[in-house]
Amino acid sequence: MAGKRRQFGRVRKLQSGRYQARYVGPDGQLRPAPETFRTKRDADDWLADIQTEMRQGDWRDPDAAKVPFEKYAVAWVAERPVGETTRELYGILVRVHLAPTFGRMTIADITPAAVRSWRRARLDAGVGPTTVAKAYALLRTIMGTAVEDGLIRRNPCQIKNGGTVNTPERPTASVLDVFAIVDASQPRYRALVLLGAFCALRWGELVGLRRRDVDLEAGMIRVRGSVAELNSGKRIYKAPKSEAGKRSVAIPNSILPMVVDHMQQFAEPGADGRVFVGAKGATPRRNHFNGLWHKACAEVGIKALRFHDLRHTGNTLASYTDASTRELMTRLGQSSTRAALIYQHGSRKREREIADGVDAQIVDALKRRPRSKGHARGTQA
Incomplete structure (x- = not known):
């Protein structure tokens, strides 16, 4: 049978x-x-x-996942609806950190063990933990799309918190540190340092300011975008990453005279005139300013302080004013949670109260400043 x-x-x-x-x-x-x-x-x-x-209905074509990772990743980056700076970052992460290991491997051949080995090798090679975390997060997202496309059944990126960026605690400059740096800075950049510290504005937001964004009568700055610099040297003006980035920030009264003085001496004329302009009439470049910044810090004996750390100074001072978390997020243009966007527009009156609280700390610090060191032009003891 x-x-x-x-x-x-x-x-x-x-x-x-x-x-x-x-x-x-x-x-x-x-x-x-x-x-x-x-x-x-x-x-x-x-x-x-x-x-x-x-x-x-779970069957997947085994040949579909035979596409090389680099080919798939490059296409993935090209198709993302992101800004130029983010696209450039993704491209660098793929080219420098992912392709050398996974580039010729097919999507199907990338295993959890291969991902773990790659991450360990990157860290052992001295690549910064933050960079490795960003590269891992990008790899996980790309492979997640491969799962959605039906190319693979499971994402091989299974490392718990592998994409978490652990930013080390940065130093906080005191009020007197800030004014010491201001004294040592070139006159055209003094207001930039003050606004970076006491209004907690980012570098790109500061160099992106136009005269129409600064209301001297009300003592307010309107942030509506920022300047970003690509690796190619090209600079672009872009909108904030989130709606929370569009905000109005009150200027503490103690530094307002210096801002007025700057607008009269260095800002370009006209509503669209740039607020901060280099000595040769161009928008300041970050690498050039960093040289001036480190020189000023060294002159007054301040070490390991980045310009961006001034935001931490501003945040710390604002937190001492009893401002709520929502109000602090509004002032700093942050939106760590989706719900926070609902409250992105803090009241103008409360923003002024926060600035006044920061101002009180500036005045108190300056009163205790030794007379022998002098004062930044346009400020009061």
Whole structure:
């Protein structure tokens, strides 16, 4: 009596003694298992799993995931609806940190073990933890898209908190530190330092300010965008990353005279005139200013302080005014949670009260400042 004919797939014994399993996929193509099996039972079990996947609609074309990672990643970056600076960052992370290891591997061949080995090798090679975290987060997102595309069943990026950026605690400049740096800075950049510290504005927001954004009568600055510099040297004006970035920030009264003085001496004329302009009439570049910044810090004996750390100074001073978390987020243009966007527009009156609280701390610090050191032009003791 003839044996019962198999209803799904075929199994045959090879000359090597191992067993090969094949089946016809939903696309009508005859597809062999990616490996041979030691026993016929193992081959039958594999076919049973494939049949279950087809019945449940979970079957994936095994050839689809044979696309090289670099080809897939480059296309992924090109298709993302992101700004130029983010696209540039993604491109660098793929080219420098992901492609050398995964570039020629197919999407299907990237395993959790391979991802773990890559991450460890990057850290052991001295690559900064922040950079590795960003590269891992990008890899995880790209592979997540491959899962959505039906190329792979599971994301191989399984490292807990692998994409978390642990930013080390940065130093906070005191009020007197800020004024010491101001004294040592070139006159055209003194207001920039003061606004960076006491209004907690970012570098890009400061150099992106136009005369129309500064209301001297009300003592308010309206932030509506920022200047970003690409690796190519090209500079672009872009909107904030979130709606919370668009905000009005009150200027503490103690530094307002210096801002007025700056607008009269150095800002370009006209409503669209730039507030901060370099000595040669161009928008200041970050690398050039960093040289001036480090020189001023060294002159007054302040070490390891970045210009961006002034934001931490401003945040700290504002937090001492009993401002709520929502009010602080509004002043700093941050939106760490979706719900916070609902409250992005803090009241103008409360913003002025926060600035007055910061101002009181400035005045108190300046009163205790030794007379022998002098004072920044346009400020009061």
